Amino acid sequence: MIKIYTISGYEEVGKNMTAVGYSNGGREEVVIMDMGIMLDRVLIHEDTNIQKFSDKELQRLGAIPDDKILWKGGKNRKVVAITLTHGHLDHIGAIGKLGPHYPDVPIYGTPYTIKLAKSEVKSEEYFEVKNPMYETEYGEIVQVSENLAIEFVRSTHSIPQASMVVVHTPEGAVVHTGDFKFDNNSPLGEKPDYKRLKELGKEGVKVLIAESTRVAEPTKTPSERVAQMLLEDFFLYEGRDEVGLIATTFASHIARLQELIWLANEMGRQAVLVGRSLAKYAGIAKQLGLIKMKGARAVRSPNAVRKVLKEVSQARENYLLIVTGHQGEPGAVLTRMADGELYDIGGRDTVVFSAGTIPNPINLAQRYKLETKLRMKGVRMIKDMHVSGHASREDHRYLLRMLNPENIVPAHGDFRMLTHYAELAEEEGYLIGRDVFVSRNGYTVDIR
Numbered sequence: 001m002i003k004i005y006t007i008s009g010y011e012e013v014g015k016n017m018t019a020v021g022y023s024n025g026g027r028e029e030v031v032i033m034d035m036g037i038m039l040d041r042v043l044i045h046e047d048t049n050i051q052k053f054s055d056k057e058l059q060r061l062g063a064i065p066d067d068k069i070l071w072k073g074g075k076n077r078k079v080v081a082i083t084l085t086h087g088h089l090d091h092i093g094a095i096g097k098l099g100p101h102y103p104d105v106p107i108y109g110t111p112y113t114i115k116l117a118k119s120e121v122k123s124e125e126y127f128e129v130k131n132p133m134y135e136t137e138y139g140e141i142v143q144v145s146e147n148l149a150i151e152f153v154r155s156t157h158s159i160p161q162a163s164m165v166v167v168h169t170p171e172g173a174v175v176h177t178g179d180f181k182f183d184n185n186s187p188l189g190e191k192p193d194y195k196r197l198k199e200l201g202k203e204g205v206k207v208l209i210a211e212s213t214r215v216a217e218p219t220k221t222p223s224e225r226v227a228q229m230l231l232e233d234f235f236l237y238e239g240r241d242e243v244g245l246i247a248t249t250f251a252s253h254i255a256r257l258q259e260l261i262w263l264a265n266e267m268g269r270q271a272v273l274v275g276r277s278l279a280k281y282a283g284i285a286k287q288l289g290l291i292k293m294k295g296a297r298a299v300r301s302p303n304a305v306r307k308v309l310k311e312v313s314q315a316r317e318n319y320l321l322i323v324t325g326h327q328g329e330p331g332a333v334l335t336r337m338a339d340g341e342l343y344d345i346g347g348r349d350t351v352v353f354s355a356g357t358i359p360n361p362i363n364l365a366q367r368y369k370l371e372t373k374l375r376m377k378g379v380r381m382i383k384d385m386h387v388s389g390h391a392s393r394e395d396h397r398y399l400l401r402m403l404n405p406e407n408i409v410p411a412h413g414d415f416r417m418l419t420h421y422a423e424l425a426e427e428e429g430y431l432i433g434r435d436v437f438v439s440r441n442g443y444t445v446d447i448r
Contacts, residue, residue: 002171002206002447003028006439008065009412013360014038014090016412017065018176018209021077022147022169028077029145030070031167032102033176033209034085037064037093054126055097064094069442071101081144082131084109085178086162087116088252096124099131108142110152110161111135115284138193141168153200154193156183158224158389159252160290172206175403179211179412181391182398185223187255188290194402201403207447208405210396212413216420217392227387228259231354234382235263244316244349245269248326248334249386251277254285256354257322261296264320272312273298274305275324275333305333309343316348326355327363328370338373347378354385393424400428407447408436
């Protein structure tokens with residue numbers, strides 16, 4: 001029998017964690033997929049670490065998954081592997097807190113994802129994390145127990161080397177999409193592995209666990225190339241006449257950062273990445289040859305940040321600042337600038353938001369507050385220079401038709417998003433309660 005443990009990320013967008021269990025009358029073997037955090041529950045952001053908090057404190061705040069369903073009362077249950085779909089914090093940010101619950105269980109992911117996970121664990125202060133971490137290549141099938149093997153299938157998202165994770169069981173494959181979209185023109189050269197997805201569909205997919213974030217959008221999510229065109233249309237024409245230029249985007253969005261660095265060079269400006277997370281993500285990407293930092297520099301320490309922003313403020317026309325704070329997070333660089341710290345932001349400056357607002361009340365409120373402060377200072381704002389990294393309805397429909405799964409468990413969303421996915425599944429011939437299962441945090445779906 002196959003069990004899907006819907007541990008977290010089934011009532012919210014964030015702190016994702018799922019597990020797949022297989023048993024045949026004996027001991028149950030389990031593969032975990034992702035261990036994420038929910039940043040807004042502790043009002044932290046990409047530049048803040050959670051290493052000073054205990055796991056119990058973070059669970060009480062609702063910031064990380066409550067995983068006791070796996071390790072309480074489970075003497076006949078053994079976790080054999082932890083897999084990571086990609087490197088965003090809502091998928092890997094809780095490894096330092098929850099990894100020690102499964103001592104010595106190996107963690108698998110693509111090279112960029114694993115290097116980011118190691119970076120998170122390295123700064124962990126509360127626990128000693130002993131889980132070995134292995135970089136896995138696309139198409140490689142790793143036997144993790146007597147009955148279970150895992151495979152990473154290349155997909156595309158707003159971070160390099162995102163994957164769909166497949167757990168191969170004696171009863172068929174379980175496919176977890178992770179976060180994805182079908183981008184056939186990714187600037188990083190990545191393309192979804194349609195061939196392998198179609199092969200899996202023919203081999204037999206027992207369960208599809210699918211993200212639901214944008215499934216209500218009745219369209220296909222545009223390519224990242226569209227976002228590049230938006231940025232080029234502004235920066236290479238109107239932007240040339242601006243004095244102070246400041247861009248803010250997700251620190252992990254390497255394709256977007258590469259585009260901004262290229263634009264700065266085209267305009268004869270220096271790109272300066274300001275913020276701990278920007279320096280971290282770009283630094284690891286540079287190690288792997290995923291980004292070229294020609295002419296750019298990154299600063300992360302508080303003293304270096306203050307020094308470089310003072311330097312930039314005196315000759316704004318020579319620089320393109322790339323900063324953290326697109327969600328209006330307290331303590332992020334752009335938020336502090338709007339509060340009158342670090343940099344005298346005002347009427348000579350233009351802020352380009354190359355990021356969407358994460359759809360939850362706290363983020364929406366923080367972003368509104370940030371924009372109000374910038375507007376009061378006379379700052380020009382260019383918003384929504386962005387395309388999503390999440391699949392829309394027609395991307396999901398195509399995936400369903402390629403995989404033809406026997407059963408579906410919608411994930412990564414609140415109840416409204418999960419039911420939107422269930423509605424799509426019914427359009428494709430499935431039925432809620434028969435082969436589509438809308439679950440909640442901390443529950444189990446039995447696939448018999």
